[in-house]
Amino acid sequence: MNVDELDQYIKSECKAYDIFIEKAREEQNNKNSRRQPNKRFNPEKVEREAQKMWKTVIANLHEKLQSDKSLKRGSAISWKAFMNENNILENFEDSMGELELSE
Numbered sequence: 262m263n264v265d266e267l268d269q270y271i272k273s274e275c276k277a278y279d280i281f282i283e284k285a286r287e288e289q290n291n292k293n294s295r296r297q298p299n300k301r302f303n304p305e306k307v308e309r310e311a312q313k314m315w316k317t318v319i320a321n322l323h324e325k326l327q328s329d330k331s332l333k334r335g336s337a338i339s340w341k342a343f344m345n346e347n348n349i350l351e352n353f354e355d356s357m358g359e360l361e362l363s364e
Contacts, residue, residue: 284361
């Protein structure tokens with residue numbers, strides 16, 4: 262399973278993305294409000310920055326999962342089975358709920 266497949270799987274199977282992206286948008290808006298008025302980002306740029314944060318989270322999760330020898334060259338089915346057996350999605354969703362973003 263590649264990073265994009267993992268991203269789509271997580272978005273379709275749990276609320277981790279929704280939870281995270283709401284927090285990331287809030288964080289990016291807070292950062293933006295501290296910028297000088299002439300250097301503030303427009304809403305689209307704020308959204309892109311929040312999405313970049315999510316991509317980083319997913320890339321890190323993918324790297325951690327891929328470090329398991331059984332998943333190195335495993336199919337998407339084996340990845341999904343591994344995640345189900347180890348409650349990865351539930352734990353990931355819980356961690357997003359507990360996450361606090363701040364500088």
